[in-house]
Amino acid sequence: MDVSGEARNNSNLQIPYSSLTVDHTLPVPDMKPSLVKLCKDLFKKWSNLDESHFSAQRVAGGITNLLLKVSVEEQDGNIVHVTVRLYGPNTEYVIDRERELKAIHYLSAAGFGAKLLGVFGNGMVQSFIHARTLEPLDLRKPKLAAEIAKQLKRFHQVDIPGSKEPQLWIDISKFFERASSLTFDDHEKQKRYSTISFKEVHTEIIKLKELTGHLNAPVVFSHNDLLSGNLMLNEDEEKLYIIDFEYGSYSYRGFDIGNHFNEYAGYDCDYTLYPNKDEQYHFFRHYLQSERADKVSEKDLEALYVETSCYMLASHLYWALWALIQAKMSPIDFDYLGYFFLRYNEYKKQKDTCLSLGRSYLSESKTRGRSEDN
Ligand SMILES: Nc1ncnc2c1ncn2[C@@H]1O[C@H](COP(=O)(O)OP(=O)(O)OP(=O)(O)O)[C@@H](O)[C@H]1O
Numbered sequence: 001m002d003v004s005g006e007a008r009n010n011s012n013l014q015i016p017y018s019s020l021t022v023d024h025t026l027p028v029p030d031m032k033p034s035l036v037k038l039c040k041d042l043f044k045k046w047s048n049l050d051e052s053h054f055s056a057q058r059v060a061g062g063i064t065n066l067l068l069k070v071s072v073e074e075q076d077g078n079i080v081h082v083t084v085r086l087y088g089p090n091t092e093y094v095i096d097r098e099r100e101l102k103a104i105h106y107l108s109a110a111g112f113g114a115k116l117l118g119v120f121g122n123g124m125v126q127s128f129i130h131a132r133t134l135e136p137l138d139l140r141k142p143k144l145a146a147e148i149a150k151q152l153k154r155f156h157q158v159d160i161p162g163s164k165e166p167q168l169w170i171d172i173s174k175f176f177e178r179a180s181s182l183t184f185d186d187h188e189k190q191k192r193y194s195t196i197s198f199k200e201v202h203t204e205i206i207k208l209k210e211l212t213g214h215l216n217a218p219v220v221f222s223h224n225d226l227l228s229g230n231l232m233l234n235e236d237e238e239k240l241y242i243i244d245f246e247y248g249s250y251s252y253r254g255f256d257i258g259n260h261f262n263e264y265a266g267y268d269c270d271y272t273l274y275p276n277k278d279e280q281y282h283f284f285r286h287y288l289q290s291e292r293a294d295k296v297s298e299k300d301l302e303a304l305y306v307e308t309s310c311y312m313l314a315s316h317l318y319w320a321l322w323a324l325i326q327a328k329m330s331p332i333d334f335d336y337l338g339y340f341f342l343r344y345n346e347y348k349k350q351k352d353t354c355l356s357l358g359r360s361y362l363s364e365s366k367t368r369g370r371s372e373d374n
Contacts, residue, residue: 015105016042021121024066024086032056035070035084042118042125046072056084064088064095064246064332069128081128082117090329093178094322095246103160103221103248110158113243129241131232136266139228140279146293147240148231149286152260155242156220156253166219167249168314169209175321176205182328189327192337196324196344201317204347208313211358212252217307222251227263254304257287258312269342271349280305306361309354316347 018041022034036054040047049072059067066086073079087097101124104116114126138144180198184190223230224247232241261280264273275283284304285293320343327336 015101015116016118018042018118018120022084022086022123024089024122028056028058028068031068035068038084038120039070039072039082039125042120046074049074059083064091064330065123070125083114083126083128084123085126086123089331091246093325093329094175096249099249100246102162103245106160107155107158107221107245107248110154112155112158113241113245129232129234129243131234131239131241134228134231134233136228136264136273138231138233139260139264140273140275142282144233144240145279145283146286148226148260149283150290151240151242152223152226152256153287153290155223156256158221160221160250164219164250166251168251168255168318169205171249172205172314172318172321175318175325176202179321179324182324184328189337193324193327196340201321201344204351205317207355208310208317208351211355211362212254212310212314214362215254215307215310215358217252217254217311219250220253220256221248222253222256223248224251224256224259226256226260228266252307252311254307254311255314257283257304258308258310259315259318261308262312262315269339269346271346277305280308284308302361306357310358313347313351313354316343316350320344320347 018038020034020038020041022031022038032054033051035056036051039054040049046053053073055071056068059069065088068084068086069081070084071079071081087095101116101119104113104124107113108115114129116124116126118125134144139148176198180201182193184193223242223245225244226242230242230244232243233239234241261275261283262271264275265271266273281301284301285296288296288300288304320340323336323339323343326332326334327340330336
């Protein structure tokens with residue numbers, strides 16, 4: 001895809017920028033004039049094309065932003081497709097846009113996701129990926145799971161300059177502060193919200209943070225939102241794309257993997273679909289040794305199993321609190337409050353088993369360590 005000279009000369013974050021904004025509340029046909037103006041402003045090679053050369057349509061999916069596909073017929077008849085992402089209103093409460101732009105730059109240089117072509121007042125323009133979006137049931141297909149594991153390992157190895165401090169508990173704590181001090185005008189919502197014990201949630205956060213802190217999980221650049229909708233597959237080229245780095249940050253390896261496993265349940269949160277131990281081991285083998293998956297030791301598999309099982313709990317707390325903020329801030333018609341309860345109830349259902357798995361693993365490692373010392 002070749003949009004413009006300016007867009008390709010972006011080795012040092014020199015991405016074309018426009019201060020224009022696009023009103024996300026308009027129906028797509030009414031948005032077209034401002035989309036055309038925006039594209040012409042960002043990409044000078046399109047500045048002489050008239051409006052008839054542009055078409056726009058909505059891309060399905062996504063519960064955070066509005067994604068549009070803009071197709072442009074250039075002078076020579078060549079058709080170029082780009083995506084225009086309009087940030088969901090109030091998403092700055094849960095997404096750090098500066099962190100996202102920096103991550104996109106380095107991840108796209110490492111071959112991940114769509115190319116960043118331009119940034120504007122309330123969104124960004126990226127290359128259009130010709131591939132199908134995965135469905136939750138795809139995630140457990142052995143061949144795909146192995147490929148996701150391999151790609152995720154490569155993703156985790158990307159170096160994003162700057163602080164490598166893990167953000168998980170910082171983000172959870174920010175979410176907690178915001179989520180625990182909301183009020184809703186809607187009486188029914190307020191009633192449901194007031195049934196939540198934030199004291200209890202807080203205790204759970206402290207307990208989990210304490211336990212996971214002993215696991216010494218590696219800190220990696222973590223996607224943090226690896227759901228099926230953020231994986232695209234071009235079957236002809238057998239190329240898998242990891243997209244959408246909005247929540248990416250340095251974090252714990254086990255969190256990213258556990259969070260991905262939680263996504264086997266899909267938006268309906270059918271946690272009976274959570275991968276069983278064999279399926280997890282299959283994933284871990286390809287994650288730990290992409291070329292020699294059969295050579296991974298039992299000890300490494302067990303350690304990653306425990307790490308993932310404990311951090312999987314943190315993923316429930318993270319998205320449960322996120323959903324409360326969204327319930328207040330997002331204009332999108334989705335039962336975010338209901339989503340809080342789905343995630344938090346699953347946390348409560350799983351916590352005893354996972355925490356005791358973590359505790360016995362830690363006490364066995366201590367005993368092992370002591371007998372090795374003797
Ligand atoms: N560059 C792209 N090219 C083609 N399709 C894309 C591209 N980026 C996203 N999509 C499609 O749009 C869908 C929604 O995109 P995306 O996940 O970025 O939106 P979102 O609002 O951030 O969603 P969510 O909050 O649910 O993660 C994706 O599942 C994919 O089908």
